[in-house]
Amino acid sequence: MEYEAVIGLEVHVQIKTESKIFSGSRAGYGYEPNELVDPVVMGLPGSLPVMNKAALDGIIKAGLALNCDIPDTCKWDRKNYFYPDSPNNYQITQYDQPICDGGFVEIELEGETRAVMGEHRKVALTRIHLENDVGKLNHFSEDSLVDYNRAFTPLMEIVSEPDMHSGEEAFAFLTAIRQTMIYCGVSDCDMEKGQMRADANISVRPVGQKELGAKIELKNLNSITGVKNGIEYEIKRQTQELKKGRTITQATWRWDADQGRTELMREKEDAHDYRYFPDPDLMPVRIDDEWRNWIRAEIPELPFDKQRRFMDEYALPYTITSVLVPDRVLSDFFETAAKQAPQSAQALGNYVTNDLLRELSESSQSLADCRITPDHLLSLVAAVEKGTITKQIAKDVFVEMFNSGELAEAVIDRKGLKPDFDEDQVKVWCQEAIDENPRPIEDFKSGNEKALNALLGQVMKKSRGKANPQAVNPMLRSLLS
Amino acid sequence: MSQDLHYKSAAALASLLDSKEISSVELTQAIIDRTQAVDDRVNAFNSFDAEDALSQATQSDERRSQGGALGPLDGIPVGIKDVLAVKGQPLTCSSKILENFVSPYDATCIENLKRSGAVLWGRLNMDEFAMGSSTENSATKTTSNPWNLDCVPGGSSGGSAAAVSAGEAPIALGSDTGGSIRQPASHCGVVGLKPTYGRVSRYGLAAFASSLDQVGPMGRTVQDVAELLQAISGYDRRDSTSYKIDVPDFPGAIERLKGKKWIFGLPKEYFAQAGSAAPLAAVEEAIAYYRSIGCEFKEISLPHTEYAVATYYIVATAEASSNLARYDGIRYTHRAEAFDGKDSVDIYHQSRAEGFGEEVKRRVILGTYVLSSGYYDAYYLKAQKTRTLIRQDFENAFQEVDAILAPTSPNPAFKKGTHTEDPLSMYLSDIYTISANLAGIPGLSVPCGYADGLPVGLQIIGKPFHEEDLVAIGHTFESAHSYCDEHPDL
Structure with missing residues (x-):
């Protein structure tokens, strides 16, 4: 019998804001433990949450970029559970009226070769809601310490429908979300810093069966590759179990990236009763068209749209666009130059994706720090086109420009690279x-x-x-x- | 003269301060002396810091000598219920679980009080986490009713009411979730006002039931209560439930609304089933007085009254079960000595078992139950719907009347220990006060006589954000009677 997997993802993404979601305390990463706290973050008696509008702006932007409906009202609920990283022992979240409904994520699957664009499809979203992040426990041999710096960082949870079928799709889903969030400036989605975290719900069923198989929730997927590997392992495991005639029971498993396998965390019987109820400290939020439209206007052209346009408008090959587009700053840099010399767009694209990226990487600089501007690229392309220098020499001129900050002509003059023969x-x-x-x-x-x-x-x-x-x-x- | 100061009204003391007949240091010392003289019997205070109070008084005197008094409360001691955060002072909520907690921040109403120049005075006893109607649920001590030391002062703001009644503070702050200001005010023969929900910021008020809690003033005269309300009222961006609405001149309402012929409603549900006849007699006399000065009366119905207590104990306990979850033995609360260090759940169990008293545990368990999966709709959701009906009862009534008159409590103060074995009978002592919290509307309790030798209060329930009316109505009665000048024999 053939089996197929059905996968849904729950993706937590921190929203990049100056202050925390329900307090004026600064939000950030890399501070001394318990430096970013105040009475609200510590859950002191008498402290009250107050909504940070910037966090709302962030999630509305994310929701609109991911094609969600933004209903006119949303509200706040308390999810009650005890854990030392939770200052109040309840999380403020959205139970039945999330800020974003529905939506979808456009994903790209792997192409036949790296030079060919892969198939695109839409993965349906259930909802996106906003909640407060919790602190972090640090375990030592004798005891555990808790750091509340991360507590009350705005966190959105993007919940997909059970609409994926492979680790590769999950990988593409997370990649697309990450790129979209970075493009919108909503989050940096650095998984190492915990800015993006994912849990997967995986079930396997015989092909043709309508009902879903028993759901396994997979946790501890600490990187996008981890998500792919963990899911692939889990699909294989469940399929083998079913082929052996065993039944799968609903449970939570964790991915052990070092061992490359999953292990049982807890059975369904241990499931919490979170006793959700509306948070009496916070008012529901009303969102009108003015707000929605203002945010919509802030959303930049999204990665896949830009990629299609670059291929169309500048006749760039897929390989160049797939390097340029994931990096919004780099693609903007390219386009500033390309707009002034559209006929040389491909040459410009090559300089950016080959020479510029190589030099940046070798000198460990960022684009913003380096001396190369779009004008430098234009001067180089012009020199080649006029026949002043050859493409071969242009490579060396680029390195000189990168190091000295001079335009191409100045480098050519200084280094005597202009042909001195008749x-x-x-x-x-x-x-x-x-x-x-x-x-x-x-x-x-x-x-x-x-x-x-x-x-x-x-x-x-x-x-x-x-x-x-x-x-x-x-x-x-x-x-x- | 200092032995006379402790029973003067805050307004009278303010004129003495203004005319330089006394200093705030003298006044504060007189209050300290009085407290030291009577509090071993009254037990109103969990703690006080005389030195700190005198230092605040010194600063007030310096301001005044430079002509910069901040207002009518500058230099006046104000007792603080031990549920409000004052920077650098203990905040225990009369609970063992917070026995060593010192607040690192000020509640908004405390900040406002500091801005008015008041001398923050002591930490007043209460039922643990404001859960109770007798102050017997305090983990610290049992406060006595100054009128009869064998009786309870009421609660939960029993320490505040007793202190004001015994002359240990001219005015005090309390908090009212189901009657916790008005009921002890009634039992101790003082004035207490629960403002409209949203009038006073809850930031820094340790939460019992967030949708019902409100900070409010207590004093021996309506004017003093109005003055204290003035100081603490106003929108606060740190409390999302505080209301953006202008704060009127509350003390000014006494003159502004003087002589108004009010239309009062008498809810038949409140008068039909009074617990003992005695408080009702005093309330009837008060009604007769208002009638005699030309006010009009209408019998009204608040048909959902019978559901108020049940509704309250679902909503309040549900919220409390969640609000009190933060007291867990992890950060700043009492942590049990013996626990399994590898298991945080064990820290919770042991610390909360040791740290919370019986009534708090009862309510946390009740609240946890009503929110549980499968029970939510039957209890919490239904209670929210009933709450809406109760609010609508009042909205309908206020179409016809300016304010509602009723007893504050079905009985005068009871003997200590009367209800400790039967919590349900204790809950019923709030039947006339709970509805105002569920509806979010203001209520004032004013002394209106005695029953069995103990004071009883008249409750005046008003329209939302119409505390001015309550002040004017209460003052009209008070000024024609001498109750505010009658004090217990201590």
């Missing part, structure tokens, strides 16, 4: 090449056009790369005819 000199080199290479000439004369390239290479070598191939080529032909 047509006669080229003619001499061409004749020398012909004289020294009888074999290719015979090939050429017998109809092999490619043989000319060997001669061209010789000429380029003699000119130390300075000769312009566009001038050498006709010269060789005229000498050979």
